Amino acid sequence: MSDAHDVLFKTLADPTRRALFERLCREGEQTVGSLTAGAGVSQPAVSKHLGVLKQAGLVQDRQQGRQAHYSPRPGALVPLLDWTSEMAGFWERRFDDLEDLLKRMDQ
Template sequence: MLEPAAVTAVMRALADPTRRAVFERIAGADEVTVVELTRGSGVTQGAISQHLKSLKLAGLVAERPEGRNVYYRATPGGLEPLADWMSHYGVFWRERFASLRALLGELDAAPAPRKDADR
């Protein structure tokens, strides 16, 4: 069963292009710190921290404090609500495309309209 609140949280979190880029960097690494995420991003450390907070609230990342550093990693099931939602609508669209293919097949098989010589 789809949980609308979880889907909405993930969509909102990933709607921002900077936040999406931060998530992609985290997903591409085992673990990463705020300092590492800030380096080369063109965004302040405070902004990165705010993006991380949104990603954490959406269940997309988890943190592990160690001394002065906090390490972030992608949460394996974080994208699951979005994947479930897309899967649900994937069935919907596959059925529609199958109906469209059938209709187009019927149109191709139908005899072509005759052209009157009078016109």
Template sequence: MVLCVKLVNANYVFRALADPTRRAIFEQLTRQGEQTVHALTHYAGVSQPAVSKHLTVLKRAKLVQHRREGRETHYRAQPDALAPMVDWLRHYGAFWRDRFDRLETLLERMEP
């Protein structure tokens, strides 16, 4: 069951980041921290409703969280939600998996 949830969420994450506008919004939130919808709209170059819908998709993937403050909503990135994508890359991205495994091996050799 937990696995199922993880897979479904991985789907949401992959789909959410497939759109360049959504990636740009997430990048902006990562770089600049919390932002209002207004600020994000100004940045994204599309209409405010479009931004709201993108934020909904990112929210579904748990890539962003929001905090109401009066009439404005502040969104912030939730980079932990990228974990399913990172896990997937660990499994199927041989190129980077090898690199990671080497580092992990080094770590293990150091720790004891």
């Protein structure tokens, strides 16, 4: 029952977590320490959020010594983009139908 959309929406619904993901998208790969500075929460909280983001396939990590470098995973947002476009598309189509109907009635 719990499809890809579910995981994506749930993961991005939390503002702290979404902010972390945004920073990674804007600024590229960063360590947990760097991300913790600026996030308004503790280091364990950041670690947990990164774990959730990783589980959702939104980020990947690379271990280097005692530091963990996280970066956004390209393509992870595609299902979200698809879903949104599809939903918007349904309305568009119905709007076209309505316009067609009105045009036909206008004749």
